[in-house]
Amino acid sequence: MTRSVAGIAAAFADGSLKAADSVEMALENLNAVAPLGAVTAVHSERARRRAAELDRCRAAGLPAGPLAGVPFAVKNLFDVAGAVTRAGSAATDGNDPAGKDAFAIQALEAAGAILVASTNMDEFAYGFSGENAHDGDTRNPRGPWRGAGGLSAGGSSSGSAALVAAGAVPLALGTDTNGSVRVPAALSGVAGLKPTYGRLSRSGVYPFVDSLDHVGLFAASVQDLALGYDALLGLDPSDPAQARRTPAPVCPLAEDHRLRCARLGGWFSGPLHADVAEAMDAAAAALHCRGTVDLPLAEAARAAAFVLTTAEGGQRHLPTLRTRPDRYGPLVRDRLRAGALVPAAWTGDAQRLRRRLAEILAALHAGHQILIAPATPCPAFPLGTVDWDVDGVMLPIRLAIGMFTQPLTPAGLPIAVVARRGRISGLPVGVQIIGRPWHEAEVLAAARRLEAAGFRISPDCCEVTQ
Amino acid sequence: MTARTFLPPPDGFDALTYTRSAAAAVGLSLDEAELSEVAANLGRTAGFAALVATVEGLSDTVPAPVFRPVEANSPGTDATEGRP
Numbered sequence: 001m002t003r004s005v006a007g008i009a010a011a012f013a014d015g016s017l018k019a020a021d022s023v024e025m026a027l028e029n030l031n032a033v034a035p036l037g038a039v040t041a042v043h044s045e046r047a048r049r050r051a052a053e054l055d056r057c058r059a060a061g062l063p064a065g066p067l068a069g070v071p072f073a074v075k076n077l078f079d080v081a082g083a084v085t086r087a088g089s090a091a092t093d094g095n096d097p098a099g100k101d102a103f104a105i106q107a108l109e110a111a112g113a114i115l116v117a118s119t120n121m122d123e124f125a126y127g128f129s130g131e132n133a134h135d136g137d138t139r140n141p142r143g144p145w146r147g148a149g150g151l152s153a154g155g156s157s158s159g160s161a162a163l164v165a166a167g168a169v170p171l172a173l174g175t176d177t178n179g180s181v182r183v184p185a186a187l188s189g190v191a192g193l194k195p196t197y198g199r200l201s202r203s204g205v206y207p208f209v210d211s212l213d214h215v216g217l218f219a220a221s222v223q224d225l226a227l228g229y230d231a232l233l234g235l236d237p238s239d240p241a242q243a244r245r246t247p248a249p250v251c252p253l254a255e256d257h258r259l260r261c262a263r264l265g266g267w268f269s270g271p272l273h274a275d276v277a278e279a280m281d282a283a284a285a286a287l288h289c290r291g292t293v294d295l296p297l298a299e300a301a302r303a304a305a306f307v308l309t310t311a312e313g314g315q316r317h318l319p320t321l322r323t324r325p326d327r328y329g330p331l332v333r334d335r336l337r338a339g340a341l342v343p344a345a346w347t348g349d350a351q352r353l354r355r356r357l358a359e360i361l362a363a364l365h366a367g368h369q370i371l372i373a374p375a376t377p378c379p380a381f382p383l384g385t386v387d388w389d390v391d392g393v394m395l396p397i398r399l400a401i402g403m404f405t406q407p408l409t410p411a412g413l414p415i416a417v418v419a420r421r422g423r424i425s426g427l428p429v430g431v432q433i434i435g436r437p438w439h440e441a442e443v444l445a446a447a448r449r450l451e452a453a454g455f456r457i458s459p460d461c462c463e464v465t466q
Numbered sequence: 467m468t469a470r471t472f473l474p475p476p477d478g479f480d481a482l483t484y485t486r487s488a489a490a491a492v493g494l495s496l497d498e499a500e501l502s503e504v505a506a507n508l509g510r511t512a513g514f515a516a517l518v519a520t521v522e523g524l525s526d527t528v529p530a531p532v533f534r535p536v537e538a539n540s541p542g543t544d545a546t547e548g549r550p
Contacts, residue, residue, distance in 0.1 A: 211531060299470065300521050303514035310511050322493055334500070338507035341488040346515035351529035353518050358530070400471050410530070 003459065005070050005170045005224035009112070012058070012069035019051035019058075019069040019114065026071035026116045029168035033461055035146050036166060037136045038159035040076045040086060041118040047071070050114045065112025067231055072171040075157045076118040077125060078102040079204035087206040088121040088156070090134045091320050091327035102204025103236045104173055104215055111231035116169060119159025125175060125208040126313060126332045128183050128402045129383070130158025133329030137383045141166040141461045142189050142428055151380035151427070154184030154401070157218070161188040164218045165428075167459030171228045172218045177209050178305055179375075179405025181216035185417040186375035186430025187401075189457040190218050191225045191447065196437050197412025198243035201236035209312040210241065211351070212305065212409050220459050222418065222448045226250045229440065250441040259446055261287040262368040264434075267298035268404055271391040273378035275422025276429045279455075282420070283372055283431045286453035287446060293364055293371070295407070301357045302407040304350035311347045314339020331398075354410040361411045365436045370446045374404050375417045375430035405432065414440045416447040418455035428457055473513030481509040 011017035027044055057064045077087040079098035086092055105115055120138045122130060130138035130153045138158035139150035142165060153162040157174025161184035164172050174181045176194040185192025193216055200215040207213060219225040233247035263284045318340045325333055378390045381397050388397035419430040435443035475481060485505040489496050496504060
């Protein structure tokens with residue numbers, strides 16, 4: 001038996017696995033990996049009820065959906081009907097419970113998947129490390145996680161990535177504003193996808209930065225990522241930020257060997273831990289990259305993302321910062337306060353730079369459908385670290401771990417991450433696969449080629465098989 | 467390329483004075499210790515903003531967000547972000 005999305009769905013379809021059993025195994029897994037600190041709420045009652053519905057459906061010979069029986073988890077900024085949307089913060093404690101599920105949860109459950117848990121995250125998604133003053137830190141399952149200490153799972157979608165890496169659930173949702181899917185995918189060693197900006201509905205997702213927020217997802221394999229992505233497609237009239245484009249499923253994934261690929265140099269060439277540098281060389285070889293291309297303005301694009309993030313995040317939280325600043329953790333409070341004071345001239349320039357960046361990347365993509373770049377400069381670092389040495393350069397790692405994801409976010413391109421174990425550290429390191437807008441199928445085709453070349457790490461920790 | 471994690475604020479930018487004044491303008495109450503921390507963060511943001519401002523020709527570029535009037539929902543194309 002397998003614990004994959006595809007395997008569970010197939011087993012449910014052929015009658016060898018009941019949805020109820022799938023849910024019970026997932027709940028056992030969640031209990032087994034509790035020391036990870038990856039979960040903030042387990043939805044056991046709801047999940048069992050949903051599983052019973054699916055089992056009755058199958059018994060009656062009715063279709064139950066392509067993901068029937070697949071348990072999944074969501075970052076705790078997705079609305080879950082009847083629960084207060086935490087968004088990783090005590091500042092949300094007094095809020096009203098959500099009246100309905102987020103659109104993404106509705107979409108997955110319409111496909112037969114079953115929500116089992118909400119996951120830990122950086123407070124209000126403002127961080128890359130998975131450290132949280134209110135709910136505790138998420139520990140990386142690829143490192144020591146049962147005792148004291150532990151490694152960062154990456155953030156801000158830390159719990160979702162950690163649960164998939166541990167094998168507790170085969171599918172999990174996150175969000176990506178500056179790298180919050182891509183960084184944890186790399187550090188935790190799972191496949192991650194940030195689709196094109198505007199592709200997936202953000203309805204029912206606690207906002208952070210309207211200009212940059214994306215819904216994304218994690219799975220153990222590219223095939224599972226594709227199955228989850230297809231289920232999330234769908235037009236949502238209630239989301240004004242969603243593009244009005246016809247949904248384009250990616251399954252079955254193509255074996256497209258005609259992709260023209262290149263590697264991003266310049267800003268993306270360092271500093272790199274030797275494991276990351278080796279992974280980049282291996283990825284470039286597997287994709288037959290035609291040399292290295294520079295992304296002009298990469299550093300300025302990162303700066304623009306930084307300005308937009310602090311300004312829009314600060315504006316959003318200003319009412320609560322005025323009245324209940326004590327509810328915010330120390331890692332975010334003063335950054336948000338400062339953001340609320342950013343002059344419009346700075347954000348105006350940042351939005352103009354963003355437009356320029358999109359044009360530059362479009363020109364690069366005219367010659368190469370796929371560009372690759374490191375996801376992070378180094379593997380996972382110990383929780384609590386402030387400065388970290390990467391290839392002889394001391395970096396303020398909580399910010400610098402996103403130095404290669406953040407410059408790309410403003411362009412809104414679809415980007416997948418796949419990971420492999422580093423030869424030196426033994427820890428996961430990831431590669432970003434950057435595609436053309438709306439061409440998620442090409443991104444995942446390239447990701448699958450890398451997966452075949454060794455960029456895949458099996459989930460571990462959970463002994464329970466599904 | 468050398469990775470520059472933080473950038474200095476532009477010459478002449480007095481983050482503390484600006485923070486004190488702007489906080490009052492938006493109704494954000496800060497004591498002296500908080501003021502100092504917020505100013506330090508704003509100084510970092512000023513450094514990033516100054517880098518963006520050095521990019522040539524930005525004033526001729528249309529900002530990324532383009533408002534879309536609300537219309538009836540129908541599948542179609544959307545060219546407001548990136549290049550479909």
